[in-house]
Amino acid sequence: MVQYFKIMGSGAGPGTPSFFCDCPGCREARENPATARTRSGALIATGQANILVDTPPDLKAQLVRERIERIDEVFLTHWHYDHFGGLGELEYYVKLSRKDRIPLYLPPSAIEQFFAAFPNLIEVFRVVPWGFAVQYRFGDLTVTPLAANHGIETAGFLVETPRARLAYFPDTAGLPAPTALRTEGVDWLVCDATFYGENWFPESHMSVAEAIALGRRVRAGRTVLTHMSVHYSEPVTSAELAAAVAGHPGVSAAYDGLTIDL
Numbered sequence: 001m002v003q004y005f006k007i008m009g010s011g012a013g014p015g016t017p018s019f020f021c022d023c024p025g026c027r028e029a030r031e032n033p034a035t036a037r038t039r040s041g042a043l044i045a046t047g048q049a050n051i052l053v054d055t056p057p058d059l060k061a062q063l064v065r066e067r068i069e070r071i072d073e074v075f076l077t078h079w080h081y082d083h084f085g086g087l088g089e090l091e092y093y094v095k096l097s098r099k100d101r102i103p104l105y106l107p108p109s110a111i112e113q114f115f116a117a118f119p120n121l122i123e124v125f126r127v128v129p130w131g132f133a134v135q136y137r138f139g140d141l142t143v144t145p146l147a148a149n150h151g152i153e154t155a156g157f158l159v160e161t162p163r164a165r166l167a168y169f170p171d172t173a174g175l176p177a178p179t180a181l182r183t184e185g186v187d188w189l190v191c192d193a194t195f196y197g198e199n200w201f202p203e204s205h206m207s208v209a210e211a212i213a214l215g216r217r218v219r220a221g222r223t224v225l226t227h228m229s230v231h232y233s234e235p236v237t238s239a240e241l242a243a244a245v246a247g248h249p250g251v252s253a254a255y256d257g258l259t260i261d262l
């Protein structure tokens with residue numbers, strides 16, 4: 001049975017390249033599409049089920065790129081456009097292929113906003129509010145929403161199998177104490193590193209340096225930086241970023257399609 005966690009997108013809200021930006025990072029991504037970063041999302045393959053974590057606006061391109069042909073569950077971290085904007089991309093999959101609504105686990109505070117924004121998707125999703133610290137079980141793999149620091153109600157997800165523990169926190173500024181305790185010693189921390197250089201939003205995001213420090217604080221085996229914007233504050237290319245993290249053992253930068261065996 002193959003169980004894995006896959007980064008579907010590793011970019012922050014504007015994506016890389018952004019259509020309106022000509023920084024060195026965006027220029028690099030235009031010249032070499034392998035360094036492009038679509039908006040943040042992930043896929044957990046349990047062996048029996050494919051679970052999408054977030055539905056960014058780039059969802060269709062991500063599913064085609066990774067040759068994912070089946071979606072069984074969807075969990076959203078929070079109700080920001082870069083994480084929910086691709087919900088409608090699942091409409092034709094449900095109507096033409098799956099022919100059954102997909103369970104959609106939402107932050108409790110986002111339920112009303114979902115129905116207000118997407119009245120046309122009521123036939124596509126069976127909406128379920130997730131609960132913090134509730135363990136959702138898929139065979140021997142569990143997914144547990146844990147509180148993040150991101151202004152609005154936001155979860156990161158702790159993914160656990162008998163072999164590995166992985167914490168995915170694409171949007172957070174550090175971790176609330178109970179969350180840090182629960183993620184202590186994870187094999188993998190995949191976390192928000194939106195800013196290279198100065199952090200413009202220290203209440204809701206982290207910089208590369210802060211993400212590396214968080215990984216050390218929770219004693220993560222490996223820290224993987226994601227939700228990266230290469231054009232905020234200090235623009236950076238993928239090549240420069242790789243060189244900058246090379247001096248930190250156990251730290252690496254995510255890329256679209258990165259797969260971690262669980």
Ligand SMILES: [Zn+2]
Binds near residue numbers: 078080150171
């Ligand atoms: Zn957000």
Ligand SMILES: [Zn+2]
Binds near residue numbers: 012013040080170
């Ligand atoms: Zn985001």
